[in-house]
Amino acid sequence: MKALLYLTKRSFINNVKKALKKPVSLLIIIGAVLYAVFILVMLGQLVKSVHFGSVKGLLAIVTVWTLYAFLGNFVSYSSKKGVIFRPAHAHFVFPSPISPKAILLHSAWMNYLMSVVVGILFFISGVTVFQVAVWKMLLFFLTGCVLELVLEGSIMVYLYTNDRIPAGVMKWIGRIIKAFLVGVALFIVMYFRKYGVSLESAFAFIDWPGLQMIPVVGWNIAVYHLILLGPSSLNMVCALLYLLTVIFLLVVAWRMKCEGGYYEDAAKFADNYAEMKRRSKSGEMVIGIEKKKKKFRRVNDNFNVTGARAIFYRQLLEYKKEKYFVFSKMTLLTLGIAVLLSRVMKDSAMESGMPEMFLLGIIAYMTLILTGYLGKWENELKNPYLFLIPDSPVKKLWYSTLMEHIKALIDGCILCIIFGVAWKISPFQVIMAILIYTVLQANRMYTKVVAHCLLGDTLGKTGQDIIRALIQMTLLGLGVGVAALVGFTVNVDFVFPIILIYSIIITVIIGLLASIRFHSMEQLG
Amino acid sequence: MLEIQELSKSYGKHLAVDKVSFFIPDGKVGILLGPNGAGKSTIIKCIAGLLRYTGRIGIQGIGSKRLEAKRMFAYVPEIPSMFEALTVREHIEYVRKAYDSPVTDEQVEEMLKRFDLYDKQDKLGNELSKGMMQKVSICCALAINPKVILLDEPMVGLDPKAIKELKDMVLELRNTGVTVLISTHMLEMVEELWDIMFVMEKSRIIGSYRKDEVGEKDLDDLFFEMTESWETGGEEV
Structure with missing residues (x-):
C-alpha cells in the first residue's frame, strides 16, 4: 500500500510542479475554480429567491443527488467502468505483489475525493443557505463521508473482484441492477408527471413514505431525514436497515477472496480510456469510452486521378x-x-x-x-x-x-x-x-x-x-x-x-x- | 523455475491459447517463438496475472496469482506504458517499494548508467521516447531482483547498445540462477541466448528443443524445420 501512496503522492506533486511551470494552465485552473464559486453563489441566491432555502429544500436536493449518485455508481461499477485505471496500471501495478483489493480501493481515490467535495459543498450550503444547525450538518457530512463511502467501497469491491461468480452470471447481476435503477428513475419521472413539477410536489415527494422504503438508496435517504428533520418511526427503522446493510456489505467485501480477475477488464478499460482521451484531445466528439470496432462495407470502386x-x-x-x-x-x-x-x-x-x-x-x-x-x-x-x-x-x-x-x-x-x-x-x-x-x-x-x-x-x-x-x-x-x-x-x-x-x-x-x-x-x- | 500446465485462454469464441504446457528450470533461458497472433503475448500476460485463464501457472512452485509468487517475478511488456507524471527514477522507486526490493541506490544508478538513462532520470513518463520507455521498463524489472523474468518482444524499439546490454543482462541473470522467458519473433536476436525453445502456431505449442540436445544447429533452421513439418501435417516435435 505504501507503494501506491508513493505513486499518488509523487504524481500529485509532479502535476502541481508542471502546472506551475505552465502559467496558462494555472490561470485556466484558477479561472475555472473562480467560475465554479461564482456559479455556486448564484445558485445559492436562486435557491433563496424561489423560497427553497429551508431544511426541506436541502432535503429535496440531497434526495435527488443521492438517487443520482447511487444510479451512477451502481451502473458504472456493475459494468466495471467506475474506477479509472491507466495503461501504466497494467504495466506496473497489476503484476506487483499488492493485494488486488487494495489496488482497486486505492485507484478509486478520485471517486472518494468527489464524495468529500460534494459533502463539503452540502455542509457550507446547509449552514449558509438552508439555515441548518452546524451540528446537524456535521453529522450529515460524516454520514456522507463515512457510511456512504464504506457502502460505495464495499459494492465496488463486490462487483469488481467477485471471481467466484462466472462472468455470465455477473453480467446478469449487472443487468438486474441496471433494470432496478431504470425502475427507480421511471418511478420518479411518473411521480412528477402525475403531480407536476413544483415546490409542493417536490416537498410531497420527499415526504412520501414509499421513497424511504426503497431498499438501500431509500434507506440512505432515510438517514438524511433522521438527521435533518428529526426522528420518526419510519426513518429510524430505515436508517437502521441502512446501517445494517452497510455493515453486512462491508463484511462481505472484506471476506471475499480476490486474485485479480478484474485486471483483464480493468486493463481493457484503461486502454479504451486512454484512447478516448487521445481522441478527445485531438478534437474529436467523443461520446462513450468504449469504441466499437468499425465494420466497413466492401466497395470495389477504382479511381483514376492524379496529384492532389x-x-x-x-x-x-x-x-x-x-x-x-x-x-x-x-x-x-x-x-x-x-x-x-x-x-x-x-x-x-x-x-x-x-x-x-x-x-x-x-x-x-x-x-x-x-x-x-x-x-x-x-x-x-x-x-x-x-x-x-x-x-x-x-x-x-x-x-x-x-x-x-x-x-x-x-x-x-x-x-x-x-x-x-x-x-x-x-x-x-x-x-x-x-x-x-x-x-x-x-x-x-x-x-x-x-x-x-x-x-x-x-x-x-x-x-x-x-x-x-x-x-x-x-x-x-x-x-x-x-x-x-x-x-x-x-x-x-x-x-x-x-x-x-x-x-x-x-x-x-x-x-x-x-x-x-x-x-x-x-x-x- | 516456471511451470505452465494445461493453460488455455479464450477471447469470446476465439481460443487464443489451447492447453499449453511447458517448464523452464532455474537458471535457464526459455524462448517462445512463433508468428504474429500465435498466442505468445497472451501466455506472457496470463503468467503476469493480467488475464483470466484456465490451467495452472507456477512460479518457483507457487501459484502465480499469489502475492509470494508475484514478489519473485518481473514483467517487461511488449508496449511499455509509463505513468505520465512520474519521473524515470520515481518509476524505479515505486517498484522498489512495491516489491520491498533489496536493490540498493548504487545498483539502481549502475543500472541507469548501463542503459544510458542516468542523465534522464528526472524526465517524466510522458517525455520519454518509445525506446527510452522500454529501457525504463527493463530497469524496473531488474529493480525487483526477480527469480523469474518475463520479456515480451523486449528488443523492439531499442538502440544497438541497449540490445547488447539487454542480451548481456539476460546471460548474467541466467548465470545467477534466474529463470528467463522471452517471447519474440525476431530469431536472430535470441540466437546466442536460448537454452530451451518453444515454438507456437495457432494457439498451441507445436514443439520444443533443448540447446544441449541440438548442438550448434542454427535457430532459424530449427524453427523452420519444425513449422514446415507441422504445416505439412507432421507430428509435433
Whole structure:
C-alpha cells in the first residue's frame, strides 16, 4: 500500500510542479475554480429567491443527488467502468505483489475525493443557505463521508473482484441492477408527471413514505431525514436497515477472496480510456469510452486521378465503405438542433417579423461556437504522404477539405430547410443561408489551421478553438456589421448576399494562408 | 523455475491459447517463438496475472496469482506504458517499494548508467521516447531482483547498445540462477541466448528443443524445420 501512496503522492506533486511551470494552465485552473464559486453563489441566491432555502429544500436536493449518485455508481461499477485505471496500471501495478483489493480501493481515490467535495459543498450550503444547525450538518457530512463511502467501497469491491461468480452470471447481476435503477428513475419521472413539477410536489415527494422504503438508496435517504428533520418511526427503522446493510456489505467485501480477475477488464478499460482521451484531445466528439470496432462495407470502386485529387477520391472511397456514408454524429446533431430549436423558438422568431435573422444567428452559433467536429481532413495533416504528393499546397488543401465542404452543404441543407419550412422563410433566403453555412464551416476549418500555425500546441485544443473563434468573430464581424447597416438603411434583402460574398472573400484569403500548412509537415508554431 | 500446465485462454469464441504446457528450470533461458497472433503475448500476460485463464501457472512452485509468487517475478511488456507524471527514477522507486526490493541506490544508478538513462532520470513518463520507455521498463524489472523474468518482444524499439546490454543482462541473470522467458519473433536476436525453445502456431505449442540436445544447429533452421513439418501435417516435435 505504501507503494501506491508513493505513486499518488509523487504524481500529485509532479502535476502541481508542471502546472506551475505552465502559467496558462494555472490561470485556466484558477479561472475555472473562480467560475465554479461564482456559479455556486448564484445558485445559492436562486435557491433563496424561489423560497427553497429551508431544511426541506436541502432535503429535496440531497434526495435527488443521492438517487443520482447511487444510479451512477451502481451502473458504472456493475459494468466495471467506475474506477479509472491507466495503461501504466497494467504495466506496473497489476503484476506487483499488492493485494488486488487494495489496488482497486486505492485507484478509486478520485471517486472518494468527489464524495468529500460534494459533502463539503452540502455542509457550507446547509449552514449558509438552508439555515441548518452546524451540528446537524456535521453529522450529515460524516454520514456522507463515512457510511456512504464504506457502502460505495464495499459494492465496488463486490462487483469488481467477485471471481467466484462466472462472468455470465455477473453480467446478469449487472443487468438486474441496471433494470432496478431504470425502475427507480421511471418511478420518479411518473411521480412528477402525475403531480407536476413544483415546490409542493417536490416537498410531497420527499415526504412520501414509499421513497424511504426503497431498499438501500431509500434507506440512505432515510438517514438524511433522521438527521435533518428529526426522528420518526419510519426513518429510524430505515436508517437502521441502512446501517445494517452497510455493515453486512462491508463484511462481505472484506471476506471475499480476490486474485485479480478484474485486471483483464480493468486493463481493457484503461486502454479504451486512454484512447478516448487521445481522441478527445485531438478534437474529436467523443461520446462513450468504449469504441466499437468499425465494420466497413466492401466497395470495389477504382479511381483514376492524379496529384492532389487522389486525396479527395481516397476519402470518397473511405466514406463509401462507412456504414452511413458521409452522414455522421454531426448530421444527427444538426437535425436534432434544427427540429428542437425550430419548435422552441418559433413564436419569438415569427413575432419578430424577421425569422431569417434568427436563422442567421443560429448558423453563426453553429459555426463559431460549437466545437468537436472532426472530419477525415484533420487526419490528412498527420499523414506524411500528403506532403510527398507532387502538387501545390493550395490544391492539397482544397482536395483534403472538399469532402468536408460537401458534408457542410448537406448539414446546411438539413438545418436551413427545416428552419425555412417551420418559420416560412423565403426559398431564396434559405438557399442563401445554406451557402452561408457551408462557407462559414469552410472558414472555420481554415481558421483552425491558421490558429494552429500561430499557437502550435501551447494552449491545447481548447485554446486553439478559443483563438479560432476570436479570429473568426473579428474578421466576419466586420462583414456582418456592414450587412446589418445596409439591411437597416437600404434594403433588408441585401443582408444575405452581402454576408455570403464577404464570407467567401475572407474564406478564400484565410484558405490561402492555411495552405502554407500543407507545405511541410513541420509545425510553424 | 516456471511451470505452465494445461493453460488455455479464450477471447469470446476465439481460443487464443489451447492447453499449453511447458517448464523452464532455474537458471535457464526459455524462448517462445512463433508468428504474429500465435498466442505468445497472451501466455506472457496470463503468467503476469493480467488475464483470466484456465490451467495452472507456477512460479518457483507457487501459484502465480499469489502475492509470494508475484514478489519473485518481473514483467517487461511488449508496449511499455509509463505513468505520465512520474519521473524515470520515481518509476524505479515505486517498484522498489512495491516489491520491498533489496536493490540498493548504487545498483539502481549502475543500472541507469548501463542503459544510458542516468542523465534522464528526472524526465517524466510522458517525455520519454518509445525506446527510452522500454529501457525504463527493463530497469524496473531488474529493480525487483526477480527469480523469474518475463520479456515480451523486449528488443523492439531499442538502440544497438541497449540490445547488447539487454542480451548481456539476460546471460548474467541466467548465470545467477534466474529463470528467463522471452517471447519474440525476431530469431536472430535470441540466437546466442536460448537454452530451451518453444515454438507456437495457432494457439498451441507445436514443439520444443533443448540447446544441449541440438548442438550448434542454427535457430532459424530449427524453427523452420519444425513449422514446415507441422504445416505439412507432421507430428509435433
